Amino acid sequence: SAVISQKPSRDICQRGTSLTIQCQVDSQVTMMFWYRQQPGQSLTLIATANQGSEATYESGFVIDKFPISRPNLTFSTLTVSNMSPEDSSIYLCSVDGVGPYGYTFGSGTRLTVV
Amino acid sequence: AQSVTQPDIHITVSEGASLELRCNYSYGATPYLFWYVQSPGQGLQLLLKYFSGDTLVQGIKGFEAEFKRSQSSFNLRKPSVHWSDAAEYFCAVAGGAGNMLTFGGGTRLMVKP
Structure with missing residues (x-):
């Protein structure tokens, strides 16, 4: 299965700022x-x-708050914008390798907003 | 829409005792089912998965799970629990557009010495 490098592993951020989380995969994957x-x-x-299209957001999540980039088949970023303490969470990326066979998770980013 | 229910939020067992964690899913077609474990402060680790074939699936760390279509269940079992098994366990189902995973609410396992 794929190996994912996710960073940062943790961060403490001031409210109102933004944080970009990166996920790098060691192989090309279709979906992240x-x-x-x-x-x-x-x-x-x-x-x-x-890759090559706009991200699809689930109900309750919007692009202005969580913009995502997917410039190629091995990399993606998630930005948490205009943060508030309610955004304090662990954020994880996951990849779908070959169909559902390759579900792998990054180690997560533990975000604390103060 | 797919969904997963883990009825037990917390379970406490004695070390050496057997364990069963319940998972019920809802999905219109044949599901792909997973069990993950998350230790405190750690990432998610895949224990086992079911796609098709034999309904009894063997995983890592001595865990197994049985897919029962008639009951829409995928319960996780272990014959003898070790203190290191204390963690949060998540059942998940894959399906739908993009094969996203939908997670259950999790079951926190505590192990008594």
Whole structure:
């Protein structure tokens, strides 16, 4: 399965600022997914990123708040914009290798907004 | 739309005892099912997955899961729990556009010495 390098692993940010999270995959993948895990909660899908097209956002998530880039088949970024303490969560990227066979997760970015 | 329910939020078992974590899914076609484990402060680790074939799936760390279509279930089992198994366990289903994973709410496992 694919190996994902996600960074930063953690950050503490001031409210009103933005943070960009990067995910680098060691092989070309079609779909990349971004999840949020709020404290003590399960994972919720933010958006699906397909190379060469706009990301598809889930209900409750908007592009202005969580812009995503997918410039090629091995890389994606998620930006958390205009942060508030409610954005404090773990953000994870995931890839779909060959169909559902290659679900792999990055190690996550633990974000604290103060 | 797909969904996953893990009825047990917390489970406590004694070390050496057997374990079963419940997972029920809703999906209109044949599901792809997964169990992940997340230790405190750690990322997600895949325990096992089911796509097709034998309904009893063996995974890592001595875990197994059984797919029961008639009950829409994919319960995770382990015959003898170790203290290091204490963690959060997530069941997930794949399907739909883009094969995104939908996660259940998770079950926190605590192991008594």
